[in-house]
Amino acid sequence: MLEILIFGAVTSAIYAMLAVGFTLIFGVARILNLAHGSFYALGAYGAYVLTTIFKVPLLVAAPLVVVGVALFGMAVERVLIRPMRTSQLAVLMISLAVSLVVEQALFLIFGSEYRNVPSFIDQKYVIGGVDVAGQRLLTLLVAVVSIGGLYLFIQKTRLGSAILAISQDPEAAQYMGIPSDRIFGVVMAMSAGLAALAGIMAGPFLSVQPSMHLLPIVKAFAIVVVGGLGSIPGSIVAALMLGYAETLVAYGISTSWTEIVSVAATLLMLVLRPAGFFGKRAAF
Amino acid sequence: MAVLPIVFDSRYLMGVLTVAAIYGIWSVSWDFMSGLTGRENFGHSLFIGVGAYAAGFLNTNWGANAWWSLPAGMAAAVVFALIMGIPTLRLKGPYFALAMLSGAVIMQRLMLIFWEYTGGEEGINGIEPLIRSPLYFYWFVLGMLALTVTLLGGLARSRWGLILKAIRGDEATCQAAGLNVTYYKIASLVISAAFAGMGGALYAHYQLQVSPQLFAVVTSITIITMVYVGGMGSIYGAVGGALLLTLMTELLRNFGEWRLMVYSVALILILFFLPQGLVAPTWNKIRQRLSGGQS
Amino acid sequence: MFKAPFSKRSFSKLALALSAAVLLSPAQAQQGPIKIGLSTAVQLQVGRDTQEATKMAIDEINAKGGVMGRKLSYVVADETENPEVGINAIKKLTADEKVDVIVGGYTSGVTLAQLPHISAAKTIYLGVGAASPSITAKVKQDYENYKYIFRTGPINAVHQAKGLVEWISGHLIGELGLKKIAIIGENAKWVQDLVPVLRKGAVDVGADVKMVEFFDTTTSDFSPLLSKIKSSDAQFLVVVLSHASSDVFAKQWYDSRFPIPYGGIDVKSQDGDFFDRVGGKSLSEVAVNFAVRTPLTVKTVPFFDEFKKRTGRVPVYTAFGAYDSVHAYAQAVERAKSFDTNAIIKELEKTSLPGVAGLLEYDETHDVKAGGKYMNLLFAQWQAKGERVVLWPKSLRSGSMIMPPWLTK
Numbered sequence: 001m002l003e004i005l006i007f008g009a010v011t012s013a014i015y016a017m018l019a020v021g022f023t024l025i026f027g028v029a030r031i032l033n034l035a036h037g038s039f040y041a042l043g044a045y046g047a048y049v050l051t052t053i054f055k056v057p058l059l060v061a062a063p064l065v066v067v068g069v070a071l072f073g074m075a076v077e078r079v080l081i082r083p084m085r086t087s088q089l090a091v092l093m094i095s096l097a098v099s100l101v102v103e104q105a106l107f108l109i110f111g112s113e114y115r116n117v118p119s120f121i122d123q124k125y126v127i128g129g130v131d132v133a134g135q136r137l138l139t140l141l142v143a144v145v146s147i148g149g150l151y152l153f154i155q156k157t158r159l160g161s162a163i164l165a166i167s168q169d170p171e172a173a174q175y176m177g178i179p180s181d182r183i184f185g186v187v188m189a190m191s192a193g194l195a196a197l198a199g200i201m202a203g204p205f206l207s208v209q210p211s212m213h214l215l216p217i218v219k220a221f222a223i224v225v226v227g228g229l230g231s232i233p234g235s236i237v238a239a240l241m242l243g244y245a246e247t248l249v250a251y252g253i254s255t256s257w258t259e260i261v262s263v264a265a266t267l268l269m270l271v272l273r274p275a276g277f278f279g280k281r282a283a284f
Numbered sequence: 285m286a287v288l289p290i291v292f293d294s295r296y297l298m299g300v301l302t303v304a305a306i307y308g309i310w311s312v313s314w315d316f317m318s319g320l321t322g323r324e325n326f327g328h329s330l331f332i333g334v335g336a337y338a339a340g341f342l343n344t345n346w347g348a349n350a351w352w353s354l355p356a357g358m359a360a361a362v363v364f365a366l367i368m369g370i371p372t373l374r375l376k377g378p379y380f381a382l383a384m385l386s387g388a389v390i391m392q393r394l395m396l397i398f399w400e401y402t403g404g405e406e407g408i409n410g411i412e413p414l415i416r417s418p419l420y421f422y423w424f425v426l427g428m429l430a431l432t433v434t435l436l437g438g439l440a441r442s443r444w445g446l447i448l449k450a451i452r453g454d455e456a457t458c459q460a461a462g463l464n465v466t467y468y469k470i471a472s473l474v475i476s477a478a479f480a481g482m483g484g485a486l487y488a489h490y491q492l493q494v495s496p497q498l499f500a501v502v503t504s505i506t507i508i509t510m511v512y513v514g515g516m517g518s519i520y521g522a523v524g525g526a527l528l529l530t531l532m533t534e535l536l537r538n539f540g541e542w543r544l545m546v547y548s549v550a551l552i553l554i555l556f557f558l559p560q561g562l563v564a565p566t567w568n569k570i571r572q573r574l575s576g577g578q579s
Numbered sequence: 580m581f582k583a584p585f586s587k588r589s590f591s592k593l594a595l596a597l598s599a600a601v602l603l604s605p606a607q608a609q610q611g612p613i614k615i616g617l618s619t620a621v622q623l624q625v626g627r628d629t630q631e632a633t634k635m636a637i638d639e640i641n642a643k644g645g646v647m648g649r650k651l652s653y654v655v656a657d658e659t660e661n662p663e664v665g666i667n668a669i670k671k672l673t674a675d676e677k678v679d680v681i682v683g684g685y686t687s688g689v690t691l692a693q694l695p696h697i698s699a700a701k702t703i704y705l706g707v708g709a710a711s712p713s714i715t716a717k718v719k720q721d722y723e724n725y726k727y728i729f730r731t732g733p734i735n736a737v738h739q740a741k742g743l744v745e746w747i748s749g750h751l752i753g754e755l756g757l758k759k760i761a762i763i764g765e766n767a768k769w770v771q772d773l774v775p776v777l778r779k780g781a782v783d784v785g786a787d788v789k790m791v792e793f794f795d796t797t798t799s800d801f802s803p804l805l806s807k808i809k810s811s812d813a814q815f816l817v818v819v820l821s822h823a824s825s826d827v828f829a830k831q832w833y834d835s836r837f838p839i840p841y842g843g844i845d846v847k848s849q850d851g852d853f854f855d856r857v858g859g860k861s862l863s864e865v866a867v868n869f870a871v872r873t874p875l876t877v878k879t880v881p882f883f884d885e886f887k888k889r890t891g892r893v894p895v896y897t898a899f900g901a902y903d904s905v906h907a908y909a910q911a912v913e914r915a916k917s918f919d920t921n922a923i924i925k926e927l928e929k930t931s932l933p934g935v936a937g938l939l940e941y942d943e944t945h946d947v948k949a950g951g952k953y954m955n956l957l958f959a960q961w962q963a964k965g966e967r968v969v970l971w972p973k974s975l976r977s978g979s980m981i982m983p984p985w986l987t988k
Contacts, residue, residue: 032378092381093555116857205800205834256396271372407662491666497663
């Protein structure tokens, strides 16, 4: 029982980090970014490259990778997505294409074998009789801190208010002189950086291979649809729900079924209540 | 196109063209629904896979004659089109796309979960070829492709096509004008699925094997790319796109790993520079120039 | 709206041009060197080693004048771990490159998918990596169509199960007194063939099989499974792994300081760099190897040394098979004194040569013979600094077994 509680929390934490970034960029710029999973993958691979090939210590490598991927995210938004913004479908397609290009590039450079990302903590902790790897607990901690930090940032700073303004009413924000385009770039960077951080934290104990972007993006999308597109609290709640649902299924039935949980949840939500639980924007 | 393999006497080329033709069937079927109505279906691989697996099951587990696969594949795909389509067709563009995608992903997963019945990751092997001679099979596939293009092209040019394009333009107005929009949307999806399933069954009898890879996102994206290259909504353009892309990536066959990269990059380029596609506009221009020159 | 015949004609012209381009871009050479086609997972260690070993054998044979005066050469096609890609690889090798013989294989599911296409192309196939008995079963069922299929390695799944049972009986129970075991295996065809035989055999030799479970090859989080195993009260975890899950499993097993040692068939663990790849976390895992650098036959030590000299690493099992296959083929052709496929097949069936892992002979289903002087299962353990110590069979033991470091307190 306790195991499910702990492992469920860790799983939810990773999903939350991915979902929050995804819903943020949607809420602000109405972009359904299917390349979000690629940021996750690049985070993990970045950590692998810097630590294993360039022998950079992990504590230094991690922030470097986060910033690097954030910049990459900004570039993608600026060059590839912004020109397509008139059509949501076009944005979808192009972000999907980007994710495929990244996956193929990773495959061509690194091959399909799993790569090893080092952990921050190598110890095991025992909580109430349950063996938990230190890295997993650290991931949980990092997720809470980073999401909390992001939320505070949005609520308390000027830039944060600008972001909120744009997401609520883009036209009015424009009239008020808020530079939407620049802010999209910033939001994309934050979203990408968060995803990369998730990759760095989860890389050590989950699998690092070129197609690792696919499942996380499916789950992030599921969470965001269930929680309501554009709502950060919604994403967090939905992430918890999904994380625990998966863990329960994994322990109760078998790990093979966990993937279906998220996809089925998305499908059901879309069919029954496209706005999600907390969403303001409907899917039709 | 039919005489090409004889001219070159190459089994290899015949294989490539057979696959290109099957992709042509899939692309045309996709174009019929999504190209005309503008509701892009990201889960076309669902119909393909279902058709292929139906063929696989019938042929191996139930020992049926291979020719039953074609109608069976179509029927299976139609069933799934109804299951998936009815609840999701009222969703807006991107959400419909992703809902269909979810459907394909779920099927892929289910094939893996129930590996005891479906062969799991390694799929079903030992499917019989439909026609033993590769050449005759190729001609058969070409024939089916021609049939598909004629039927769907014909529908596209008829009142059907007009209505579907009108739906792309403004659904609400269509509804107001008294058209049963839902019926047309579902019907076009079903027709699209039927041909995709038929193509899937053909593919199963060509590869002599089916695996969950058929349901993958990549398959759907490949087809969408082919249609984009051909020109959305043009039907015949999709065939050109399929042929072009298949042959082009075969040229890079020594760099086999680059195939998917080529598709992805091609897609990006097309979206940016040639949103109307390559094949259809080019033929139109050539036609215009020639008819202009003659008059 | 548009004149169909017109556009079809222009279409055909374009198609014609492209087809010509496709065909004219290189690939044929008929007389001249004998072409060996390698169909393997190029991206993985098993694929790389298949190529290296093939190269080695080719160089040796060519240095002695080739085969009936013709030199050997090879081409590679990537079959990955996906049946569809595998089928395309075969098509490329047979229809396009027109190879004389195919060597390779890794994932049983891929090989099974390829069989009808290999048979249609009437090309001899020497398998080096896939273990499912179904592959060679066809030889007996339908000799006329499937006589082209041979397996040089590894030992098929059923024989492997028997080898595992021997180890469990002799080592785990006999020497270490560990009777309670848990068995987990991934959802791959050859594992599905192997586990039932393993379970029955283990029970027959007195093991108390606490649980048997299959898991998805794509599983990335083993916590639920590990938790189940822990509560099953097993003393040793017998694994049957072949694909990517090995890496993740080792790391998660180590990270949670799992209180049960593990070992068994772990194909990826045969890779020379496995220990480093998982950051040393496979410490104390006991894994099956088909050959190690001791004089199993006259060829073993020279092979390992030459391979190490050329590549700087220790070969993985597909290398043994590839090396032996090329030699077996060359010798069969020499004995047949002809390049007629059927004649070569007849001679291949009579093969008896010292391979890397044991005497190489094929049984009536063209499957490699196992046990005794033929190929055997060897059990080696990862110890400190990535050293591999052979624990079983006793006659080859090179050190004593260690327990996971956290259990020896």
